[in-house]
Amino acid sequence: MIRTFLGVGDKATNGAYITQGLDSVSCSNPPPRVQISTIGMTTYCPVCKQDGHIGPRGPRRPGMAPNGKQWALSGDINLCGCNPPPTFHAERNMTMTFTSDEVAALMGGGSSAAFTTSAASHWISFALKARGDCSGLRCVAYFKDGSVQQGVLGTNNLVRFERSDNNSACSHVEFMLDDGNAAVSGSVTDSLLAAIGGRI
Numbered sequence: 001m002i003r004t005f006l007g008v009g010d011k012a013t014n015g016a017y018i019t020q021g022l023d024s025v026s027c028s029n030p031p032p033r034v035q036i037s038t039i040g041m042t043t044y045c046p047v048c049k050q051d052g053h054i055g056p057r058g059p060r061r062p063g064m065a066p067n068g069k070q071w072a073l074s075g076d077i078n079l080c081g082c083n084p085p086p087t088f089h090a091e092r093n094m095t096m097t098f099t100s101d102e103v104a105a106l107m108g109g110g111s112s113a114a115f116t117t118s119a120a121s122h123w124i125s126f127a128l129k130a131r132g133d134c135s136g137l138r139c140v141a142y143f144k145d146g147s148v149q150q151g152v153l154g155t156n157n158l159v160r161f162e163r164s165d166n167n168s169a170c171s172h173v174e175f176m177l178d179d180g181n182a183a184v185s186g187s188v189t190d191s192l193l194a195a196i197g198g199r200i
């Protein structure tokens with residue numbers, strides 16, 4: 001299962017659209033650049049002529065956007081006056097991917113508990129969805145518990161962080177340019193965040 005990150009202007013099945021996104025996180029793959037949105041951000045529905053909000057539906061990883069909210073994903077619903085609620089969809093190269101086992105675990109528990117506590121070894125990985133080889137690019141991951149870990153992109157533009165447990169979600173990742181300054185933050189560039197990982 002692949003769920004695409006939602007952004008400003010993305011439409012729901014009835015034509016409702018998202019009107020709010022994060023200042024710090026955008027995606028321009030493919031163009032034009034759009035600001036990426038989170039659960040609870042505002043929408044407008046031309047059918048019931050009401051402002052609304054993005055509501056969560058379906059599996060999602062526990063990771064949070066920089067504003068502390070969960071990422072809005074394709075398949076989430078518009079909370080407006082319409083019943084049944086319309087569903088958002090988008091096409092963009094910024095996705096969250098789930099195996100069928102993960103879908104079952106994330107949906108079945110009603111929380112992320114099953115996903116985060118049962119692993120014997122713990123890690124989280126991210127893929128930078130950029131064209132070309134970015135291996136060797138340094139990055140820093142910030143976790144909700146305040147811990148910070150550095151990593152380096154390897155083959156397939158993947159980076160993996162070993163964790164002592166899975167109880168702290170990654171809040172954001174910064175990639176570093178060659179001069180050592182943080183290049184882009186917030187979850188970054190246009191790209192990042194195919195949060196692939198989780199655990200073994």
Ligand SMILES: [Zn+2]
Nearest residue numbers: 045048080082
């Ligand atoms: Zn509506």
